[in-house]
Amino acid sequence: MTPRDDSESSPSRWSDLDRPPLNATSLSRGLVREGGLWRAVDVVQRTGSTNTDLVARAADGTADEGTVLVAEEQTAARGRLDRQWTAPPRSGLFFSVLLRPAEVPVHHWGWLPLLTGVAVATGLSRAAGVDTALKWPNDLLVTVGDQERKAGGILAERAGDDAVVIGVGVNVTLRAGELPVPQAGSLTLAGAVSTDRDPLLRGVLRSLEDWYGRWRGAGGDAAACGLQET
Template identity: 85%
Template sequence: MTPRDASDGNGGRWSDLDRPPLNATALRRGLVRQGGLWREVEVVQRTGSTNSDLVARAADGRAAEGAVLVAEEQNAARGRLDRRWTAPARSGLFFSVLLSPAEVPVARWGWLPLLTGVAVAAGLARSAGVDTALKWPNDLLVTVDGEERKAGGILAERAGDAGVVIGVGINVTLRADELPVPRAGSLALAGAVSTDRDPLLRAVLRSLEDWYGRWRAAGGDPGPAGLQEAYAAGCATLGRTVRAELPGDRSLTGEAVALDGDGRLVIATAEGVRQPVGAGDIVHLRPA
């Protein structure tokens, strides 16, 4: 599907007054600056996937580091393990950014989705007043009626030699009757003090620029950048009994005890073995 400008759309620009469109001009004015990370901010009415679009643009030279692509609605959005999800138009923040940390060893690029999680959580805490926890490796959790709920996720994809595209999806004003699954949540359901998406997006992108700059200045080393400590402090997975569903239909159950220098989750099994997990689906089995 070809992206369309956010001022277009069925039903007109203000078809849902509770969910006004993003102001692309104001976003550019607030985020694009000389010497800053963000070079361009584009808002489209709808598309299949901002990640797919930005990966394609990067691959053929139409996007450079600092490009931000935001969609008011996605109809083919993807999460980890190629899971699909949709949300009502303008009910959340759905965007992708292109990052090209050429000075950082590729072996450390695996920290980028974790870095994004830390940045998003920090940005939302400041702008929405919502405590956002991180479920390793890429879920954003909020508390709704005393229950832990997923309100967003992060997806990183290589864009060839151009770098990495990081996609972020955050449920902002999703109502209870709109939840895709009972255990989903949104900032509104978590009691956000603000659900105005313009300042929320600006806060998240400014936080991402800050954390990315720290990490890049440290050569991608998560220790000196403060990233490893910050992720561990905000990670709801650590201290929990978990089941890691691994590639090849394998699983591993134990306590999530640490995050190693490569961003892997270290699981201590009942046999006393500490095993790092770099990829897989994590199920929280018991509260910390």
């Protein structure tokens, strides 16, 4: 799906000073390196779904393993069971990554959503100072008051025979009045020490690179890479 240009009808990228835009140049400089997993970090202002876009790019050969596609706003994002995921522009982390785990038998690929969840939880704990729990199969939970609330989700999709696209959505600065449902949460509502999305995204992607490298190096064996211990 081609990202739509809604610049004439949408507010300025700087209209909400509490939600500055991501810095694509800085993200690329901090994540793309020789010998690393991440090959490109593309940031778009608005699209339907980063997963849909990246699956299409994988199919037509225009995206390599390690491509990261980030959207400031998604208009047709999907969660598990095709549930809709909505959030205000620049209020969260909405991104997808393309992985081609050629060394790992396909029957082990089912570990990728859990691996991603562990990586995201670890990265957010370090970068935002918020304890994040996982609820199988794909929910990211934070504690707001005395309640555990869903603040994010993960969606994995096959992209042809040799690739997987994993989408992640995390509510970062959603305020109470912006929650899609009362039982939802965000890093802000959970008392995060930082809601600057640039270092949050870098922390999450570095954590994912670390966990993916361990898992791939172990041939997809969840016990050998430490995934089963989490």
